[in-house]
Amino acid sequence: MIEKKPTESEMEILQILWRMGSCTVRSVHEELIKNKESGYTTTLKLMQIMHEKGLVDRDTSSKSHVYSAMINQDKIEKQLVGKMIDDIFSGSASRLVMQALGNQQASEQEIEEIKRYLDSLKLK
Numbered sequence: 001m002i003e004k005k006p007t008e009s010e011m012e013i014l015q016i017l018w019r020m021g022s023c024t025v026r027s028v029h030e031e032l033i034k035n036k037e038s039g040y041t042t043t044l045k046l047m048q049i050m051h052e053k054g055l056v057d058r059d060t061s062s063k064s065h066v067y068s069a070m071i072n073q074d075k076i077e078k079q080l081v082g083k084m085i086d087d088i089f090s091g092s093a094s095r096l097v098m099q100a101l102g103n104q105q106a107s108e109q110e111i112e113e114i115k116r117y118l119d120s121l122k123l124k
Helices: 007-018 024-033 039-053 073-088 094-102 108-123
Strands: 056-059 066-069
Touching: 007 024, 007 039, 007 066, 007 073, 024 039, 039 056, 039 066, 073 094, 094 108
Parallel strands: none
Antiparallel strands: 056 066
């Protein structure tokens, strides 16, 4: 269990670090501002707080500090989805799946992946 749940803004930064690997604050900030307005100092402060919380590691060996995610993406996704299933869908994973598929159009590839996954569950 992750002791300190990341905030929405921290999750945005973690997703960048998971996708790109280790990054400077500048690199993370440049990715963030593609989707929303944010100041560089806000990004810097958030990443410093994340370091204090143990969500990211910081390499200070060069002038520009390099940050990397300290928590596993799969682990946090499972924890957050489990909490969402319990809190919002009264423990019903099927209600979550139906809501997710009803709200956003899945690609043919995603539908095939879902079918394969469901078939693998039947075999267990």
